[in-house]
Amino acid sequence: MKATGIIRRIDDLGRIVIPKEIRKTMHIRESNPLEIFTEKDGSIILKKYSPIGEMGSNAQQCAESIASQLPHTVCICDQDSVIAAAGPNAKKLLGKLLHEKSEEALSERKNLLMHRESKNFFPFISDFPEVFQYVCLATxxxxxxxxGFVCILSIDEELTEQELMVARVGAGFLGKQLEN
Structure with a gap:
């Protein structure tokens, strides 16, 4: 655990304000759920809650199932990062943060099919050495x-409406799994 040097008081309703700098650094936005943990030493730990992250192996199995039928990289992402991946580049993508425009697309509930040369293109993953020329996102x-997202990524082969439909089916399935 790293000390920040910031001290806040609890108000009369039991609330505490998380400083803006920390919210920005940790990608915490208004209405994001936070999970609360306590330690035996009296520490309280706040952690961003990720329903997709809680799926663990189910998300990985979904990515692997889709990737087994396509020659592309398939990722399952929560609101901030890649939590499961299969296909080419999969191991390099796990845990990578999403580009801020990916977060915007998520909040707008977009399903996108993008080509690097198109007007609506954005890199999807922050700080990833290889640029995917084609990106398909389903919320x-x-x-x-x-x-979160089901993403299909390709470096050199164009993605079509068919891949977008596959991503949408995967996203619908995962959404239903979370509700059960």
Missing amino acids: IISEGDAV
Whole structure:
């Protein structure tokens, strides 16, 4: 655990303000759920809650199932990062943060098919050495909330509406799994 040097008081309703700098660094936005943990030494730990991250092996199995039928990289992402991946470049993508425009697309519940030369293109993953020329994103919706993406990525082979439909089916399946 790293000390920040910031001290806050609890108000009369039991609330505490998380400083803006920390919220920005940790990608915490208004209405993001936080999970609360306690330690025996009296520490309280706040952690961003990721319903997709809680799926663990199910998300990985979904990515592997889709990738087994396509020659592309398939990722399952929560609101901030890649939590499961299969296909080419999969191991390099796990844990990578999403580009801020990916987060915007999620909040807008977009399903996108993008080519690097198109007007709506954005890199999808922050700080990734290889640029995917083609990106397909389908938003995972669970209980009315946009909670993540199913992504199909390609470096050199154009993605079509068919891949977008596959991603949408995967996103629909994961959304239903989260509701059960």
